[in-house]
Amino acid sequence: MGPTVVAHLHKFLTLRRCCQAAPQRASYVISRCLQPKAERAQLLKRARQQCASHVEAAPRYNNANELLDATSSSSSSCKPALREFQVRLLTPLAAEEQLGLTGDAKALGEWQLSRSVPLERVAELTWRTTVRLQSCRQLEYRYFIYVEDAAGYKQIRRWETHFKPRQLPACSDQQCSRQSDVFGVAQVDAAPQVHRGWLNHEAIVQLKFNGEKMFQVHDIETFDPQHVQLKLLALDPTAGLTVEYSKQSYGQSQLQLQPAHGVPYTKGDIVIFHITLPLERMMLQQFRLECYNHAQELLGSASLSSAQLQGSEGLLQLHIKSAQQPEETLARLRLPYVLVLPYEYSPLDFKTTYAHYWPRSWPNLDVGHRGNGKSYIAEAPLERENTVASFLSAHAHHADMIELDVHLTADGIPVIYHDFGLRTAPPGKLIEKPDQLEYVLIKDINYELLKRLRIFSVINGQVQEYPAHNAEPRSEHRIFPRLVEVLQQLPKSLGIDVEIKWPQRRQGGGSEAEQTIDKNFFADRVLQEVIQHGCGRPLIFSSFDADMCTMLRFKQNIFPVMFLTQGETKKWQAFSDLRTRNFVAAVNNAQAFELAGTAPHAEDFLGENGAALLQQARELGQIAVIWGDDCNSRERVQYFTAIGATATCYDRSDLYMPQTKQRAFFNSSLLLAEFEAQCRI
Secondary structure, three states, rough: HHHHHHHHHHHHHHHOOOOOOOHHHHHHHHHHHHOHHHHHHEEEEEEHHHHHHOOOOOOOOOOHHHHHHHHOOOOOOOOOEEEEEEEEEOOOOOOOOOEEEEOOHHHHOOHHHHEEEEEEEEOOOOEEEEEEEEEOOOEEEEEEEEEEOOOOOOEEEEEOOOOEEEEEOOOOOOOOOEEEEEEEEOOOOOOEEEEEOOOOEEEEEEEEEEEOOOOHHHOOOOOOOOOEEEEEEEEEOOOEEEEEEEEEEOOOOOOEEEEOOOOOEEEOOEEEEEEEHHHHHHHOOEEEEHHHHOOOEEEEEEEEEHHHHHOEEEEEEEEEEOOOOOEEEEEEEEEEEHHHHOOOOOOOOOOOOOOOOOOOOOOOOEEEEOOOOOOOOOOOOOOOOOHHHHHHHEEEEEEEEEEEEEEEOOOOOOOOOOOEEEEEEEOOOOOOOHHHHHEEEEHOOOOHHHHHOEEEEEOOOEEEEOOHHHOOHHHOOOOOEEEHHHHHHHHOOOOOEEEEEOEEOOOOOOEEEOOOOOOHHHHHHHHHHHHHHHHOOOOEEEOOOOHHHHHHHHOOOOOOEEOOOOOOOHHHOOOOHHHHOOHHHHHHHHHHOOOOOOEEEEEHHOOHHHHHHHHHHOOOOOEEEEEOOOHOOOHHHHHHHOOOOOEEEOOHHHHHHOOOOOOOOOOHHHHHOOOHHHHOO
């Protein structure tokens, strides 16, 4: 981490120690201190104001489940009573792990991690606690496993993720029996439902062996990257610091602790080291990457530290030094990393989660691609893609969901548009040929300027101009709508697939586009608007960027996340990240980081094994939303439904929607009621 980042993080952590009202703001500093100096000063000023006011941003649930003051209670039948909770674990906890309890009563912490109730171990697999609660009211609660870091902050290791919390029935104060539960099992004979938590006062660093040419070797006889075992060691272990890994192969990609002599690695393998560490350690932590041969002999090692992380993602240049002759370099390693920080804007809670909520009873869904389909082509629909008008057109033709694309402008405004940039020209200039057009990236333009720009496309070699945002009198037809406007204007019965646009590096070199906006800041700005304005409806995130999917998964616990891939295609050049290359690789990555599933390209499923591939995803409990031009016919929509796609995303709902469909699936007040708990405020 650069010196500027370190300095501002130190200031902020010092400020946080005297102010528990804004504990999560420290994560914001790490990503935002890369921004201009004026913004950093404004950020610190805002944090001081928050600390002075001591206002906690946690949501409050007005459910009348508070303890009644005995002197003010008029009902003798509703008195506080001691309620005993006992829970049995199916597997032992690690030495540093503890069991916690939270729920919708004040005495249970009102779903907040910081005010949760610890349980005590009474046997190897049995934990227990007693809490004074109102006896006459039914309460809701959940269990979770956590560790405490050296500063006393809790990290959620695993938590119960049933769609509905556990129920604690009312009782009389004389007949309140012990509540005996099995961790993760809400109903008799049901499978455990437990997932990893979200970030609060900790960060994640991932070191990624996910490319084709990771090592540059000096002597293949002394260091063979085809036969090496990798182990990452923390040189100063501390509470809350964990190193895990995922070696991605079908059905066995889950994160786990490292073997004693490292993880076997050869060219083409995908190995991700997953480091969880307290925010306070972000300035200090040192690591050593050790390389062993298959005889478990140490060949060499490389040193690295968190101070080397320059921003949310990057590339570390490491030198593997010989274990026998430390001055000798055996190999050079180009190691990509990603840094995931907690969601900045408000704390989240245990009340409920939709991160894996996609009931098997739901039918195959119809998803409108960019609304009612692509528009910068010949024979385009009447409504321009990625506009409110296009989304509403798809809804009018019974689309269950629409897919939209989100970028961030230079001033941090999430806007809807597909490409990373646009063709434009100065006002008044006559444009007759494509080479007269300029190409500008959305990330370099403030929103007010973006609305004024002329917009062009080139179709079959011919230049065509479209109305600029400010030149379009019909508001629902305006290009570049803000994400918040779309969320507010679309009916709740229309689900939304929010695709986060992030440029990918290509296998042959180069990138889809330049990106200079900090990745954590980008994710947080989109999450802020979706959490505040997009709740209460079916909504899912997707991205072609595997690391963006990881960020969205660990920053929040409300919405599901899909890994969007182009797979084995002949239409575009492959990406450099091996996780994007085929459907099974995408499924493995989704399993590793507990994503809801994948959004694979249709081309992968046109062969005889299409149904079998989708079955592989279903066996791991994953969804698969198929997209692409190969979906664009009524026959193909029927085909992908028949082979088991969770949903099919295609252009022109007005042309290809199944003729027998009478209404959208979510056009039901009963179904929409299931999503009301998404809304925290």
